């Protein structure tokens with residue numbers, strides 16, 4: 001391939017990226033990687049490292065602490081970078097399949113969620129906390145046939161630090177979300193949804 005043809009190809013690619021970027025409301029200046037998919041144009045890349053996505057650490061803490069505040073004896077959660085590192089590593093591992101599958105950690109509590117498109121960590125926390133309606137404080141149980149284990153993880157007295165991560169999965173615009181908690185509380189999260 002001649003030199004000028006190579007340049008033309010590079011230009012054409014850059015034009016294509018610019019074109020698709022606009023459709024996706026992204027700009028070429030963003031430090032995000034993209035892969036180009038022949039069928040659906042541009043896709044967010046798959047090589048991007050797990051992070052908290054569009055939700056800030058503070059927003060993650062606020063969402064948890066708003067719910068913890070409803071129970072007077074609870075202390076607020078703080079961000080734990082060690083825990084967040086673990087969450088990132090596991091989110092990275094699940095990029096390959098976005099399976100709704102827990103890590104086998106024994107040292108952290110854990111809530112997970114999967115979704116697609118623009119799902120955020122905040123969406124996941126709100127979803128987990130909506131299980132509050134299924135929980136009975138008096139007996140510390142979920143209603144019959146109901147899930148409340150994600151909510152109870154958020155309100156365990158001992159779980160005062162948290163770290164979360166989100167990854168973009170390889171297939172179908174999938175999103176994998178995980179929050180880990182230290183120290184862990186009772187672990188009764190067995191009902192995925």
Ligand SMILES: *[C@@H]1O[C@H](CO)[C@@H](O)[C@H](O)[C@H]1NC(C)=O
Nearest residue numbers: 080081082083160161182183
């Ligand atoms: C953060 O988590 C680690 C366990 O991974 C723990 O040893 C450490 O004490 C925690 N930090 C705080 C402030 O609790």
Ligand SMILES: *[C@@H]1O[C@H](CO)[C@@H](O)[C@H](O)[C@H]1NC(C)=O
Nearest residue numbers: 156157158159183184185186
């Ligand atoms: C919670 O923390 C307290 C004080 O650190 C400890 O005594 C207790 O065993 C913990 N409870 C659980 C369920 O881990």
